[in-house]
Amino acid sequence: MNRIPVAEPVLNGNEKKYVDDCIDTGWISGSGKYVTGLEEQFAAYCNARYAIAVFNGTVALHVALLGLKIGAGDEVIVPDLTYIASANTAAYCGATPVLVDIDPYTWTLDIEDVKRKITPRTKAIMPVHIYGHPSEMGPLVALAKEHGIAILEDAAEAHGAEYKGQRVGGIGEVSAFSFFGNKIITSGEGGIITTNDEALMQEIRILKGQGMDPKRRYWFPIIGYNYRMTNVQAAIALAQLERIDWFVQRRLEVAQWYVEELKDSPFTLSPQAEWAKNVYWLYCVLVPEGIDRDRFMVDMDAQNIETRPFFYPMHVLPPYHDSEGDAKFPVSTAIGARGVNLPSSAKITRADVKRIAESMFKSLEMQQAK
Numbered sequence: 001m002n003r004i005p006v007a008e009p010v011l012n013g014n015e016k017k018y019v020d021d022c023i024d025t026g027w028i029s030g031s032g033k034y035v036t037g038l039e040e041q042f043a044a045y046c047n048a049r050y051a052i053a054v055f056n057g058t059v060a061l062h063v064a065l066l067g068l069k070i071g072a073g074d075e076v077i078v079p080d081l082t083y084i085a086s087a088n089t090a091a092y093c094g095a096t097p098v099l100v101d102i103d104p105y106t107w108t109l110d111i112e113d114v115k116r117k118i119t120p121r122t123k124a125i126m127p128v129h130i131y132g133h134p135s136e137m138g139p140l141v142a143l144a145k146e147h148g149i150a151i152l153e154d155a156a157e158a159h160g161a162e163y164k165g166q167r168v169g170g171i172g173e174v175s176a177f178s179f180f181g182n183k184i185i186t187s188g189e190g191g192i193i194t195t196n197d198e199a200l201m202q203e204i205r206i207l208k209g210q211g212m213d214p215k216r217r218y219w220f221p222i223i224g225y226n227y228r229m230t231n232v233q234a235a236i237a238l239a240q241l242e243r244i245d246w247f248v249q250r251r252l253e254v255a256q257w258y259v260e261e262l263k264d265s266p267f268t269l270s271p272q273a274e275w276a277k278n279v280y281w282l283y284c285v286l287v288p289e290g291i292d293r294d295r296f297m298v299d300m301d302a303q304n305i306e307t308r309p310f311f312y313p314m315h316v317l318p319p320y321h322d323s324e325g326d327a328k329f330p331v332s333t334a335i336g337a338r339g340v341n342l343p344s345s346a347k348i349t350r351a352d353v354k355r356i357a358e359s360m361f362k363s364l365e366m367q368q369a370k
């Protein structure tokens, strides 16, 4: 039987045509009509005023934090369960990522723990819309306002997700998205920042363009970065963006099939808060308690189904290690150990989901029999 991968890009729109156009016209570097087209259309998609395309999602977070003037001595609140780029980018700025536990249902920032971790040094909160489910933005925005701190949404996994009908990427001061090869839409490597704040947009543009003064060529008032997205990347991203409704719709459909197959099973399924539109970047399950997650994944692999473990909680990784972390972050510790990402690409069929579910039941039985 064929192998079913967790993620796989689908590049069957205008990607090739637009890339050919870049090559035919010689516009292959960090500016061009696909870059500006992508920025305009992505901002509109998020109901944000501005978007700034950059080389990948990690530098999108980095330059967004720099734009917020985060630096040495500052603290940035980050969920313990996330991809490492969320924490690393705070560290790149010389700031301290302050880890917070996650909510047991949505797997996003636990608001009560955020409240406990705010100090006079807190400069930003970074809600991560993990695996496509938005963070609970209402209380976070209220809390940030009350304390005069900024919100940077890490929306790398959540293009099109909504909090109470509002698209992510337009809720916090600034947001960062990724177009890595396995994300909802892709440009191979790529990222974009959205914001409604004009001054912040201008600051980020300068930072990502080597720090050059926009009115005076080769005059560099600050230390900047070359984080530009190429026109070739943007050509692919724009072609993908033209079909984003289809990409999101496919993920909702695949999620619905997983629910149909697994709703009466002992697996805990991807969350879906009543205020949320989850876009199911990766469909998730938690294995039942008492089941060895890693063995379950080996047994899935033997049936030619690729799965992925949840991210390791930040507090177990060497750069952010906290020996008391398991007690401080009990929810993220438990969920990180039980979580599995299932195949979720736009290519998945109804028959694939049935086969995956059957393999899951079989893998479960193999452990229970012993």
Ligand SMILES: *Cc1c(COP(=O)(O)O)cnc(C)c1O
Pocket (backbone or CB within 6 Å): 056, 057, 058, 059, 082, 083, 085, 086, 128, 154, 156, 157, 177, 178, 179, 180, 189, 190, 191
């Ligand atoms: C993918 C991802 C990033 C980083 O994006 P890259 O484009 O791979 O640099 C950041 N945060 C989260 C939560 C991600 O999943």
